[in-house]
Amino acid sequence: MTTPPPPPSFWIFFLCSLIFLLDNANGNPNYREALAKSILFFQGQRSGRLPSNQEVKWRSSSGLSDGFLAHVDLTGGYYDAGDNVKFNFPMAFTTTMLSWSTLEYGKRMGPQLSDARAAIRWATDYLLKCATATPGKLYVGVGDPNADHKCWERPEDMDTIRTVYSVSPSNPGSDVAGETAAALAAASLVFRRIDPKYSRLLVGTAKKVFQFAMQYRGAYSDSLGSAACPFYCSYSGYKDELLWGAAWLLRATNEAFYFNFINSLGGGDQPDIFSWDNKYAGAHVLLARRYLLNKDERFESFNQMAQNFMCKTLPYSPSSSTQYTQGGLMYKLPDNNLQYVTSITFLLTTYGKYMKATKHTFNCDNVVIIPNSLINVAKKQVDYILGANPIKISYMVGFGPNFPKRIHHRGSSLPSLARHPQSIGCDSGFQQFYYTQNPNPNILVGAIVGGPNQNDGFPDDRTDYSHSEPTTYINAAAVGPLAYFAGSYSS
Structure with a gap:
């Protein structure tokens, strides 16, 4: 019996994908x-007492009294972006994505695997403190964001x-609690073999935090007001974090309780975005893994939702709702667009990897989608970020000959303690270092900034935070695809 040839739509999509990949490459x-640099970046974001093996030497210990006002120790963790605040909602998402990257692509990371684990542990040590310091409370941030954003000063x-x-219970936060549970559960899998005791602590704490998220329902931005908004409002609500947290706890424990809870929630919304705020697409891909790799038919609906997301993302899909720039970059929103690019690229790479492992294909309307349909688009996004774009700039600081020199980042833009031991005050930081055209004195190696505008333009302007500010969650989502391609292509 001869195999019928692929339909014409297959070849159209294949050729379009090939052109899309090669154009401007x-x-x-x-x-x-x-x-290596994308992981090194996290050292530049560290809060707390820095270890002796700290490689980013222009940073020093900071935030050593964090938690003092609540009579608890909340030192450690990461500053989320170019500021000096610890926002646990995006930090927990960062931790989940670093953990997922390590679980999926650890074998491709080579010598960077231990660095990735160290980056995860820096976060989970802090998140454990937040979850266990005071019974009945989950600490979700340190530093008044409104006061902090009025100052331009070093963390030190x-x-x-x-x-x-x-x-x-009286001021709930199901979203931040659900994401914290996801982070701890995902990280427990990272450490399961190399540190079983720590892994058990992580997953045990994740269960308790998730129980809190389920029992006392509400959005944390409703409870915290101006401490959360407009910085990290929970725009998508908290049901996506409940689904996401349950999906990670199911993977970490395989307990029927989490499967039943997921079933009771249903799939939820089917957006065309994935981010620190909206986790639906990530949960769908994570649960689709059980259908594709484990042949568990109970998760078929989540696989269909994951495929719908891909159809909304791929540039030549008839049902695509994703805009691309002339240079080939996904364009979702004007502010910090690369956060969506790296997060969606992670899902493209990971679902494509699952498809390859199972020889799976699917249709977007009448177009046949093969694994490389996803992988090629993901590669285009990664290459664009690393310099294959119309203005030939790498959006990763310290990578390639041309990269952003004036990033919106306090520690990078102000001289280090070694060069300027005297304190730099709140206002003088703005006057002397923020409003200058000088390049930043400290290179935050590996930082991926917010990225170009819809016309592929980038001004490299420190005051333009929506394009020039790096964030932990941009980088965390980029680690997986970078590891995938590092293992696929010889340097």
């Missing part, structure tokens, strides 16, 4: 180098109030 960048010089924020 500059060959294969050094993915291994980019991977912080003199703004380090207000401590928490959620509780």
Whole structure:
């Protein structure tokens, strides 16, 4: 019996994908180098007492009294972006994505695997403190964001109030609690073999935090007001975090309770975006894994939702709702667009990997989608970020010959303690270092900034935070695809 030839729509999509991949390409960048630098970036975001093996030498210990106002120890964790605040909602998402990257692509990371684990543990050590310091409370942030954003000073010089924020039964936060549970559960899998005791602590704490998220329902931005908004409002509500947290706990424990809870929630919304705020697409791909790799028919509906997301994302899909720039970059929103690019690229790469492993294909209307349909688009996004774009700039700081020099980042833009031991005050930081055209004195190696505008333009302007500010969650989502391509292409 002869196999029928692929339909014409298959060849149309294949050729379009090939053109999309090759257009404006500059060959294969050094993915291994980019991977190492993307993980090194997290050292530049560290809060707390820095270890002796700290490689980013222009940073020093900071935030050593964090938690003092609540009589607890909340030192550690990460500053989310170019500011000096610890926002646990995006930090927990960062941790979940770093953990997922390590679980999916750890074998491709080579010597960077131990660095990725260290980056995860820096976050989970802090998140464990937040979850266990006071019974009945989950601490969800340190530092008054409104006061902090009025100052331009090094983390080491912080003199703004380090207000401590928490959620509780009377002030619920199912979204931040659900994401914290997801982070701890995902990380427990990372450490399961190499540190079983720590892994058990992580998953045990994740269960308790998730129980809190389920029992006391509400959005944390409703409870915290101006401490959360407009910085990290929970725009999508909290049901996506409940689905996401349950999906990770199911993977970590395989307990029927989490399967039943997922079933009771249903799939939820089917957006065309994936981010620190909206987790539906990530949960769908994570649950689709059980259908594709484990042949568990109970998860078929989640696989269909994952495929619908891909159809909304792929540039030549008839049902695509995703805009691309002339240079080939996904364009979702004007502010910090690369956060959506890296997160969606992670899902493209990961679902494509599942498809390859199972020889799976699906249709977007009348177009047949093969694994490389996804992988090629993902590669285009990664290559664009690393310099294969119309203006030939790498949006990863310290990678390639041309990269952003004036990023919106306090520690990078102000001289280090070694060069300027005297304290730099709140206002003088703005006057002397923020409003200048000088390049930043400290290179935050590996930082991926917000990225170009819809016309592929980038001004490299420190005051333009929507394009020039790096964030932990941009980088965390990029680690997986970088590891995938580092393992697929020789440097």
